[in-house]
Amino acid sequence: MSQKMRLAVIGCGAIGKVHAKAITGLDEAQLVAVSDLRPENATKLAAEFGCNAYTDYRQMFEKEKPDLVSVCTPSGTRMDICRAAADAGVNLLVEKPLDISVERMKKILQTAEAAGIKLGCVFQLRFMPVFSSLKRAITENRFGRLIIGNAATICYRSEDYYKNGGWRGTKAQDGGGALMNQGIHNVDLLLWLMGDAKSVYAYADHLTHDIEVEDTVTAAVEFVNGAVGTIQATTSVYHGINKKLEIFGTDGAAIIMGEDPVMWKFNEPLEGDLSFLQGKESEQKGLSPTSPLIEDVSEHQQQILDMINAIREDRQPAVPGIEGQKAVELVLAIYKSAETGKKVNLPLEN
Ligand SMILES: NC(=O)c1ccc[n+]([C@@H]2O[C@H](COP(=O)([O-])OP(=O)(O)OC[C@H]3O[C@@H](n4cnc5c(N)ncnc54)[C@H](O)[C@@H]3O)[C@@H](O)[C@H]2O)c1
Numbered sequence: 001m002s003q004k005m006r007l008a009v010i011g012c013g014a015i016g017k018v019h020a021k022a023i024t025g026l027d028e029a030q031l032v033a034v035s036d037l038r039p040e041n042a043t044k045l046a047a048e049f050g051c052n053a054y055t056d057y058r059q060m061f062e063k064e065k066p067d068l069v070s071v072c073t074p075s076g077t078r079m080d081i082c083r084a085a086a087d088a089g090v091n092l093l094v095e096k097p098l099d100i101s102v103e104r105m106k107k108i109l110q111t112a113e114a115a116g117i118k119l120g121c122v123f124q125l126r127f128m129p130v131f132s133s134l135k136r137a138i139t140e141n142r143f144g145r146l147i148i149g150n151a152a153t154i155c156y157r158s159e160d161y162y163k164n165g166g167w168r169g170t171k172a173q174d175g176g177g178a179l180m181n182q183g184i185h186n187v188d189l190l191l192w193l194m195g196d197a198k199s200v201y202a203y204a205d206h207l208t209h210d211i212e213v214e215d216t217v218t219a220a221v222e223f224v225n226g227a228v229g230t231i232q233a234t235t236s237v238y239h240g241i242n243k244k245l246e247i248f249g250t251d252g253a254a255i256i257m258g259e260d261p262v263m264w265k266f267n268e269p270l271e272g273d274l275s276f277l278q279g280k281e282s283e284q285k286g287l288s289p290t291s292p293l294i295e296d297v298s299e300h301q302q303q304i305l306d307m308i309n310a311i312r313e314d315r316q317p318a319v320p321g322i323e324g325q326k327a328v329e330l331v332l333a334i335y336k337s338a339e340t341g342k343k344v345n346l347p348l349e350n
Contacts, residue, residue: 004030005308008064008090010057010081011072012036012045013165015095018294019070020049022301028308033064057081061088068093068118068307074165075180076100076173082108086115093120093307093317097184098324100175102332103350105325112321120307120317121324123188124299127306130259131189133276134247138193142266143249149194149221149229150246151186153178155289157235162211169211177206177213180331183233186243188319188327190231193247196224197330199345200231204338208236219334231334240289 007029009019016034023031035054036042046053054060061069061084071081071094078099085092092112098121099105112119125131137143155178167173174181191197202219209215216234223229234240245256255263264277294300303318310317329348337344 005067006030006032008032008066008069009034009072010069012041016072018297018300019072020045022297022304024049025301032066033060035060058084061090066090074167074173075175079104079108083111086111086117091118091311095122097180097328102329102348109321118310118317119321121319121321122303123319124303125185127299127302128259130256130261134254142252144251146194146227146249148248149190151190151231152244153183153186153233154237155182155235155240155242156238162209169213171212178215178233178235179217184327184331187330189245191326194223194227197346198222198224199343200333200337201343202334202337242289
């Protein structure tokens with residue numbers, strides 16, 4: 001099938017622009033329209049990428065008949081948009097986090113299933129070679145039995161970052177702070193690599209920012225397979241390292257700092273192990289420890305291409321909605337534990 005798929009974007013802010021840029025760089029897709037509550041945001045993005053602008057996404061669905069829409073609005077605004085897309089038969093690629101409440105995420109999944117549309121959640125880091133190599137090594141059982149998985153997101157966001165947009169750092173629309181917004185990428189990677197979580201015990205607080213959600217959190221995690229681990233996130237540390245991921249098993253150990261493997265050791269080494277370790281990228285090209293802006297859109301582009309292929313091949317996308325839901329559920333369980341001072345079991349009721 002050589003015809004280009006018709007793609008649209010809802011939410012023309014920072015990440016909406018990343019999607020628009022990623023889509024226009026794909027041979028397989030055409031960006032037909034963008035939509036935003038604020039007309040100036042929609043017209044600006046539409047002018048930059050040569051497509052139509054709307055303030056009403058329902059009207060956009062009706063007139064443009066897109067095959068796939070990227071939902072890039074604030075985290076707590078997903079459900080109505082997803083419902084309208086499902087009603088119009090438009091496939092959905094929703095930015096992380098899928099939503100900020102379990103009840104609403106379940107409804108989004110049910111609605112998409114009932115409408116027979118594909119639902120994917122953006123976790124673009126899974127498409128980075130370093131993390132797909134790590135996943136492959138686990139799938140090939142190179143780590144033996146998994147024992148420990150740790151994920152830390154240690155970064156900085158300014159007061160201006162939280163003030164801009166009016167939704168960041170709010171319970172109603174961000175749904176959380178350092179973990180729900182920044183750390184969720186690492187939460188997803190940890191679940192993807194270690195398997196489902198069984199319980200958590202956590203502490204969370206806002207230590208430096210004047211926001212109603214946490215800017216610093218630390219949690220102990222127990223996985224269904226018996227392994228244990230930790231999750232940390234903060235937006236309060238200026239000289240942050242951004243991300244650190246550690247996987248330890250009975251037969252292997254890996255530490256990834258940012259996107260660089262700094263430890264990659266196995267009981268049974270393979271020929272490519274040394275070059276994998278030495279061939280590390282010298283600069284982090286993904287998410288920065290101090291800036292929310294994404295310069296390199298290639299991972300978003302790969303995820304959008306995967307969605308296009310999932311629609312064409314009638315298969316599940318690489319990151320289906322249910323996996324978006326699991327990451328948010330673990331974040332919400334961590335918040336619940338921090339609030340109650342008790343261990344919280346997963347999955348959550350609502
Ligand atoms: N994958 C990533 O690495 C990544 C990076 C940044 C942001 N995000 C996610 O993307 C989402 C948006 O973040 P952002 O930084 O682009 O925010 P932003 O504030 O820059 O942009 C949001 C845009 O959505 C518009 N909007 C708000 N409510 C709307 C509605 N109901 N209908 C239509 N338009 C609406 C706003 O006017 C604004 O233009 C968040 O959920 C965030 O977590 C993901």
